Amino acid sequence: MINRNRRVQSGHAALLFALMIPLLFGVFILGTDGARALQSKARIEEASEAAALAIAGQSESSQESRDALASRYIRYYFPHSDIIRMETQNIPCSQNQDCEKITSATEQYFEYTVSTNIEQKNWFSKDTISTSMGNGLNVGGSAKARKYQSQAVDVILVADFSGSMQDRLPGENKNKEQQLIEVMKEVADTLNDYNQHSNLKSELAFTGFNFFTKKYTFDSNDLKYYNYLICKKAHQNQVRQQGWCFDSYENGRNIDVNATVSQIFDYGAYDYWTEKQIIENNSWGQDIVSARFREIPLTDDFSKFKSEISHFYAKGGTASYTGLISGARLAYDGDNQRKLIILLSDGQDSNYSKADDNISSSLIYKGKLCSVIISKLNEKLVYNDSTQSNEHVVSKMFAIGFGYAASDYPVMQQCVGQGNVYDAKNSEAIKDKILELIAEEMGRLSPSD
Incomplete structure (x- = not known):
């Protein structure tokens, strides 16, 4: 009787394990692609900061030249991803509400913004695994840099x-x-x-x-x-x-x-x-x-x-x-x-x-x-x-x-x-x-x- 109960329980455990495999694999996919998404989010914020500082340092004048410079930085961080949105701005103090409140010229600044989105292919695509997070991941980031007068x-x-x-x-x-x-x-x-x-x-x-x-x-x-x-x-x-x-x-x-x-x-x-x-x-x-x-x-x-x-x-x-x-x-x-x-x-x-x-x-x-x-x-x-x-x-x-x-x-x-x-x-x-x-x-x- 005891042996029979063990055989029944062993069968239940095997069945339960078989049923949990998709769930466990889904957790694995979520963990890997999810961790990658969090890492990509941190990296695109870092890339946006580097791009904003570069634009501030080079004083690029036209929208096209600023976007091109920022895009080069984003591609350096994400060489195998597609840039699906790129927006940059050069905001003088006279057009910046925060800066306009400051009266002293030494505290006035020019602000440069970068905002971007990339599409990154997931390791596990929807086409091959139904429980995946999809074929691609849309990750966005933004940053601002300021330029002050500090040298004669x-x-x-x-x-x-x-x-x-x-x-x-x-x-x-x-x-x-x-x-x-x-x-x-x-x-x-x-x-x-x-x-x-x-x-x-x-x-x-x-x-x-x-x-x-x-x-x-x-x-x-x-x-x-x-x-x-x-x-x-x-x-x-x-x-x-x-x-x-x-x-x-x-x-x-x-x-x-x-x-x-x-x-x-x-x-x-x-x-x-x-x-x-x-x-x-x-x-x-x-x-x-x-x-x-x-x-x-x-x-x-x-x-x-x-x-x-x-x-x-x-x-x-x-x-x-x-x-x-x-x-x-x-x-x-x-x-x-x-x-x-x-x-x-x-x-x-x-x-x-x-x-x-x-x-x-x-x-x-x-x-x-x-x-x-x-x-x-x-x-x-x-x-x-x-x-x-x-x-x-x-x-x-x-x-x-x-x-x-x-x-x-x-x-x-x-x-x-x-x-x-x-x-x-x-x-x-x-x-x-x-x-x-x-x-x-x-x-x-x-x-x-």
Whole structure:
């Protein structure tokens, strides 16, 4: 009787075990794929944080470039998964409700967000095992990074003051010149706030350009006009003195490109022109001298800076290379380790359609103008108070198009780099971009809500 009961119980146990196999296997599947899902969730949050910090560090301008950069980070973490959603944002302080509540510039920040979803294949698919969690797993993650201003910086604004800056953008009641002056004043106010509420001593400089830049000489109470060009020897004569080596502004064949670029920081290399010489030797002469602007060297007297630019007036053609060379020289004179040269223009250089002879093209493509400027600046040593040692300058160059697609201008992309060209549709966008560039190079993760 006892043996018979044992045989019956043994049969029950076998039957019970057989019935529990699917349940046990389901628990196994849930444990393995579930654990993988939790691990993937943690990793995608980590990947999103890395992507947000990368975007903050590189100040990617367009939605496409930010999404592409974030996607590269997500794919690095999940090489065998599909990205089914990618959203990134660049939120200036003026559009961030949390940031707007903060009054001090030192506490203001730019915020960069990344939000993404991936689809990951499960180890046990629905097609093969009915008790699986499905064929794929949708995992999402998000992160935010902020960028503050924490280092002193020399900011050099290289501004287009050609006649087209007198035009208005659609729907605006002020012309581009007036809007740009207001933007520069707001930048000066922000730098002033940085300096007053920290131990920073950031400085601001300005140089305008049409076909020339202008430098005021206080000892002689006179303006000197520079186009920063050096002619080939055959064209250095009494009529076309140094720097006046072309018959028209689209003709750059008579310019000694290598000499012009190699002597940027040689302060005696370039001849200047007087107002009388400009008028007598150039069909644009009257417009060139009618424009009212001049170089303002690096300064932290922001009240005086704002007062001086208030009276500036745009007129004449466009030659951005004059502004770039002038800006580089202003940057070299600064004592801060970080230097930003920001070119602001509302259009391509005059006569750009003459691409073969265009002066800007020759200087940038053949002479490597912008690369030379950056490399020469970065060779300079300045004293770093934090490390109490001399360190190399870290300089960057950017271009912002005011009401036109500067990113479609190949010469400018070649100059400052494709990732450093921005298109701004209005003055608010210009201001936000300049302040973003001024903020520190690397971001920090935003606090959790």
